[in-house]
Amino acid sequence: MDPYRLPRTVVPGRYDLRLEPDLTTLTFRGEETIGVTIAEPVREIVLNAVELVVDEAVVVDGRGREHRATVTLDEAAERCTLALAEPLAAGAGRVRLAFRGTLNDKLRGFYRSVYKDPSGVSRTMAATQFEATDARRAFPCWDEPAFKAVFGVTLVIDPALTAVSNTRILSETREGARTIVRFADTITMSTYLVAFVVGELEHTEPGRVGDTPVSVWCVPGKRRLAAFGQEIATASLKYFEDYYGLPYPGDKLDLLAIPDFAAGAMENLGAITFRETALLVDERAASHAELQRVADVVAHENAHMWFGDLVTMSWWNGIWLNEAFATFMEMLAVDAWKPEWQRWVAFGVSRAAALTVDGLHSTRPIEFPVRAPREADAMFDVLTYEKGASVLRMLEQYLGPAVFRDGVRDYLRAHRFGNADTGDLWAALGRASGEPIPAVMDGWIFAPGYPLVSVGVERGELVLRQQRFTYLGEPLRWYGAAAAAPPAPARWQVPVQLRVTAGGRDTVERVLLTEPEARRPLPAGFEAAVVNEGGHGFYRVRYDDDLRARLLARLLRLGAIERFNLVNDAWAVTVAGLMALPDYLELTARFHDERDKNVWSALLGSFGALNRLVLPADRPRLEALVRDRAAPAFAALGWTPRDGEDELTRQLRGDLIRALGTLGNDREVQARANDLYARHLRGDAVDPNVLPALIAVLAHAGDHARYEAFLERFRAAATPQEEQRYLYALAGFQQPALVEQTLARTINGEIRTQDAPFVVRTMLMLVHSRERAWAFVKKQWDTMDRLYPKHGLRRMAEGVIGLATPEWEADVHRFFQERTIDFGGKTLEQYLEQLRVAVALRERERGALAGYLARFA
Numbered sequence: 001m002d003p004y005r006l007p008r009t010v011v012p013g014r015y016d017l018r019l020e021p022d023l024t025t026l027t028f029r030g031e032e033t034i035g036v037t038i039a040e041p042v043r044e045i046v047l048n049a050v051e052l053v054v055d056e057a058v059v060v061d062g063r064g065r066e067h068r069a070t071v072t073l074d075e076a077a078e079r080c081t082l083a084l085a086e087p088l089a090a091g092a093g094r095v096r097l098a099f100r101g102t103l104n105d106k107l108r109g110f111y112r113s114v115y116k117d118p119s120g121v122s123r124t125m126a127a128t129q130f131e132a133t134d135a136r137r138a139f140p141c142w143d144e145p146a147f148k149a150v151f152g153v154t155l156v157i158d159p160a161l162t163a164v165s166n167t168r169i170l171s172e173t174r175e176g177a178r179t180i181v182r183f184a185d186t187i188t189m190s191t192y193l194v195a196f197v198v199g200e201l202e203h204t205e206p207g208r209v210g211d212t213p214v215s216v217w218c219v220p221g222k223r224r225l226a227a228f229g230q231e232i233a234t235a236s237l238k239y240f241e242d243y244y245g246l247p248y249p250g251d252k253l254d255l256l257a258i259p260d261f262a263a264g265a266m267e268n269l270g271a272i273t274f275r276e277t278a279l280l281v282d283e284r285a286a287s288h289a290e291l292q293r294v295a296d297v298v299a300h301e302n303a304h305m306w307f308g309d310l311v312t313m314s315w316w317n318g319i320w321l322n323e324a325f326a327t328f329m330e331m332l333a334v335d336a337w338k339p340e341w342q343r344w345v346a347f348g349v350s351r352a353a354a355l356t357v358d359g360l361h362s363t364r365p366i367e368f369p370v371r372a373p374r375e376a377d378a379m380f381d382v383l384t385y386e387k388g389a390s391v392l393r394m395l396e397q398y399l400g401p402a403v404f405r406d407g408v409r410d411y412l413r414a415h416r417f418g419n420a421d422t423g424d425l426w427a428a429l430g431r432a433s434g435e436p437i438p439a440v441m442d443g444w445i446f447a448p449g450y451p452l453v454s455v456g457v458e459r460g461e462l463v464l465r466q467q468r469f470t471y472l473g474e475p476l477r478w479y480g481a482a483a484a485a486p487p488a489p490a491r492w493q494v495p496v497q498l499r500v501t502a503g504g505r506d507t508v509e510r511v512l513l514t515e516p517e518a519r520r521p522l523p524a525g526f527e528a529a530v531v532n533e534g535g536h537g538f539y540r541v542r543y544d545d546d547l548r549a550r551l552l553a554r555l556l557r558l559g560a561i562e563r564f565n566l567v568n569d570a571w572a573v574t575v576a577g578l579m580a581l582p583d584y585l586e587l588t589a590r591f592h593d594e595r596d597k598n599v600w601s602a603l604l605g606s607f608g609a610l611n612r613l614v615l616p617a618d619r620p621r622l623e624a625l626v627r628d629r630a631a632p633a634f635a636a637l638g639w640t641p642r643d644g645e646d647e648l649t650r651q652l653r654g655d656l657i658r659a660l661g662t663l664g665n666d667r668e669v670q671a672r673a674n675d676l677y678a679r680h681l682r683g684d685a686v687d688p689n690v691l692p693a694l695i696a697v698l699a700h701a702g703d704h705a706r707y708e709a710f711l712e713r714f715r716a717a718a719t720p721q722e723e724q725r726y727l728y729a730l731a732g733f734q735q736p737a738l739v740e741q742t743l744a745r746t747i748n749g750e751i752r753t754q755d756a757p758f759v760v761r762t763m764l765m766l767v768h769s770r771e772r773a774w775a776f777v778k779k780q781w782d783t784m785d786r787l788y789p790k791h792g793l794r795r796m797a798e799g800v801i802g803l804a805t806p807e808w809e810a811d812v813h814r815f816f817q818e819r820t821i822d823f824g825g826k827t828l829e830q831y832l833e834q835l836r837v838a839v840a841l842r843e844r845e846r847g848a849l850a851g852y853l854a855r856f857a
Helices: 227-244 288-304 316-337 342-359 372-375 384-397 401-415 422-433 437-445 545-552 560-575 581-591 597-613 616-637 647-661 667-679 691-700 704-715 719-731 736-745 756-764 770-787 790-802 806-819 827-856
Strands: 008-024 029-037 043-049 050-060 067-069 071-073 079-088 090-104 109-116 122-129 148-158 164-167 170-174 176-181 196-199 207-209 212-218 253-258 271-275 451-458 461-468 494-502 505-513 515-519 524-531 541-545
Touching: 008 043, 050 071, 050 079, 067 079, 071 342, 090 196, 122 253, 122 271, 148 164, 148 196, 176 505, 196 271, 196 704, 207 227, 212 227, 227 253, 227 288, 227 316, 227 401, 271 288, 288 316, 288 342, 288 647, 316 342, 316 372, 316 384, 342 384, 342 560, 342 597, 342 827, 372 790, 384 401, 384 422, 384 437, 384 494, 401 422, 401 515, 422 437, 422 770, 451 494, 451 545, 461 494, 461 505, 505 515, 524 545, 541 545, 541 560, 545 560, 545 581, 560 581, 560 597, 581 597, 581 616, 581 827, 597 616, 597 647, 597 806, 597 827, 647 667, 647 691, 667 691, 691 704, 691 719, 704 719, 704 736, 719 756, 736 756, 736 770, 756 770, 756 790, 770 806, 790 827, 806 827
Parallel strands: 008 148, 212 253, 253 271, 451 541
Antiparallel strands: 008 029, 029 090, 043 079, 050 067, 050 090, 071 079, 109 122, 122 196, 148 176, 164 196, 170 176, 207 212, 451 461, 461 515, 494 505, 494 524
């Protein structure tokens, strides 16, 4: 028997589920009747259950006879076996179970969330998070995506509380001292999409998309923060109905803000659950970045109602079909809703994060075989989301948006209420386009990595060459084992958009680069060439010196995403040792006139990386370089917005203030930030895009008194975004005693366990706190492992990338080797390889960096 996949001899078709949570004792009881189909005579039924006690199990056969079953629970395998005294005949049957469990504090399964109401009184609610494999912690079930069924849910609750589930309420009746809430049947769907939330809740007046009511739910006192989330919810739902050509599959859409939530959000059909920062926001007081996050997450989850809920991957190896498509679709929807936000340009930053991980030897394909649930957990990463979405965008641009959409509609119609695999999507897109989609796309989905396209001019021809991009020449030696052999040379079918300028005219050509090299004759009057025109390709470009110089001389004629890629790719090839660091730093000097926030994110990101590598004696000179690069742009923008200024420019102002006041350690900026913040406290208006930067700068330069003031602001925050600003500001204080205070708060309950791992990750990456944070992590690992959600612990460990010295690197390896820690998949290997990349860059370029910075002495 497969230890991870359930047998298909007995298959569920319907669950009638009754649950009774007790928020006082933090327990729940449940009863369920599962309608099943028995494919062949069996003497046992195997399903999933963990952290449950099954008190009774009865199986009813097709003739109505009851068979009492002996229950065996295997906690390690997360399975429940029902053994029968005599075989069950093939045909229909029913499984009746009575069970009980605990409302845990691990933010998975059926769990409890504790928060303070507006008067400061502690309250408890119960919520669910079942993806990937945690429905089995709430009720025994066939907890695999292919075992789709209909769910009829009944919740038995305290009359003072409210219950929400996937569908509308059919009836509410009293039964003694309890209220019985019965919900309509769901569509046929997977167990990981079932949801129930019980607590003191309030909701907005429903908006409507056709016949579908759309409401935002939250704990009392926060409904004033729900309007923006509801607006993008209704706008994106309408957009998706039009795009997919299919009506929304549920009977209502509720979006619920949960005070404690491990991920950003969860696409439960009709009852989407969110971390509060991803749904609730004061539109007047929020920065552009904070509003964009809410819009992105809400649109992403709504996109799942079709891609993921209506049509579901057959097994977890296909999770990219859910998440990559929802990421791609969120961009389409938000871009249509707010075109002035230029979401596809900003998506370049997300694509860059995926390119970073996919440039490692320890990367993985977007889709690869998955056996154990832990491997599925590790797939919720930038390769699934951002690389997957980038590859889909590249394919959409190659085929054309209308053809691509037609293929998506065909795919959804063919597989609705069922399961599908990557091959099914390729087939639908192939029918719509007439193109051999697997030939073009399989290398991007089923193979790791991506190409570096090198571009040069030889003998009157433009030459494009492809090779796999990696940061390191050889794979990292893992835990001292012998290094694996370098991978064989890879080749992709690269859809290259090429723009050639000659004689003052631009010509755009689409080239499918299938071989290691392609050549194009140069036209008369050749001026410049842009490879990856429009910036949608998932590959890096390395220009020769002459072509790069031509582009730098005409920067303002390039699109913002093309300028972003020019910087980001140049930094990547520098880190890989293919470009000299002084040459890259000279390139950054050409962007004094840059006014795009995304291009500046690439520039400032590289300076931040160098700040973690530079020797302490050279850091003041690096600060001077940052001031030299960023100050002219900031001087042009000024401290306050101008009439008619767009939101992206306002966000750039905040980004530059933060960079100058922290990375640049600019005393004048710090002093002015102090004055502006004091005016804010007196009630003067400060642009919401500037205020978070002021807080970060003042923390960087702050003392004990400032720390105490910010701590109180964190505790009394009026919005989730304000709470986050002050929480992460606490990590920015430099004094050792304040660093220790913040670290202690990550395990003493003052910082929520949904947030604490991310605060620690930040502190591991900051120069002033990383040494103490690493010592703290080593000492408190067992405590963190017990307290933090597994997802959070995995993300916290990413912070070791900031420990970029050979001595720390060796210590990190020793720690993880002694602990034999496994985050699933290749997660830890990727963190350690990124650390090796940083240390290798430091050792290789230390002298060159010091020499270049000497001019800023």
